[in-house]
Amino acid sequence: MDRRSQSLIAMSGIIFIYTFATSIMQYNLSIxxxxxxxxxxxxxxxxxxPWLFxxxxxxxxxxxxxxxxxxxxxxxxxxxLSFSGFLLYGVxxxxxLFWVLVVFGVFEGLLTVAGLALVILSSPSGKENQFVGGYTTASSLGYVVGPFVGGLAVAWFGNGIPFLMFGVICLFAAFVAIILLKDGRGAQQSFFSALADVWKKDRVYISEVKEFFSVGRESLLVGCFMLLTGMWSEFIWAMEPLFINQAGASYAVGGIVLSFFVAPFALFGYAIGRWIDRTQKRFFSIIFGLVCAGFGILFFSFATTPFWFCFxxxxxxxGFxxxxxxxNGIFDSLSDHHRRGHMTGVWQAAEDxxxxxGPIAGGIIADFxxxxxxxxxxxxxxxxxxLPVIFVRRNIQFYEKKAA
Structure with missing residues (x-):
């Protein structure tokens, strides 16, 4: 097995462990x-x-x-993240809660930015969507299983134990990362030396944003798309447990329904990535995704039984x-000739x-x-x-031609 494949498999396993743990924690945090x-x-x-920090x-x-x-x-x-889980147990x-979520938010950024950058670095040219699709599939599998386990844990043990579960699982994942991950880089700096250079030489925030947007209009377009995915994702994760509970369902049923928000993504993410790599139909995929996701959420608001909630x-x-x-594939290709960490940091910031x-807007609307x-x-x-995506159709199709 070559180094690239080994890095992808190891990082995919780690992100699966983490997303399984964090979905248990987030379901419990909502309740x-x-x-x-x-x-x-x-x-x-x-x-x-947490996502602000x-x-x-x-x-x-x-x-x-x-x-x-x-x-x-x-x-x-x-x-x-493991430390934040143990702290949550005592909140x-x-x-x-405010200070513990500050800790969670800071360390969550370290994991997600560096993890995605490592996967992108390992992706061979022309197979970006397959590698990113495989990574996101592993991530989604954790999110499929975690909510169900989280719902059962809340129903059986109350609010405390799920936070401890999160802490223990993240601690295990940290040791897995130390043992199995291959960095793919040569000389590296010590932590404090790197931190000092980030502040002094990299001109923190300024250089990263400048490099990201040096790509051109596509970077702004992709950044806006990523912001939208973040709103969608956290709105669902924050609001769904309360919504299902208000509908009269148990915590376990709420966990199952939340799993259905992720299961198709986990099952088909890699296959969709391969199909997009082969056909380059990115504009179609974006439009189809928006329409399918839009109707799914809209009809979800009218559902009253577990079957229709899940459907x-x-x-x-x-659609998502x-x-x-x-x-993700567009961004992967965009960042081919740029520093991966810089590009991924801004990309992840847009999602955050x-x-x-997402939850703030959802909360305000729900109050009204x-x-x-x-x-x-x-x-x-x-x-x-x-409608605005159709308006920028030429930008996306031009990029398809360039990537084909």
Missing amino acids: FTGAMAQSYTLFGIIMGL SLLTDIPVGALADRFGYKKTVALGLFG SNFIQ FAALASV AFFYVSI IGFVL IGMRGAFFVFGALFLMLT
């Missing part, structure tokens, strides 16, 4: 925070809080990983798979902006027109966004 919050808006702010670290972490090494940055992120008020969640997930894998805005209304509005938003 835990919902019980304390006095309004949906406050709930949305708390649920978006992840956003602040994503850009410098990209440059840090370039200097310090991707493997060590991934392991450091997992150790910090009893909003002030404590429309799966429909939305199919086409949309997400397509834009969406992670912050209810939880079902919030899902309806998000579904309608996806459908309406097909």
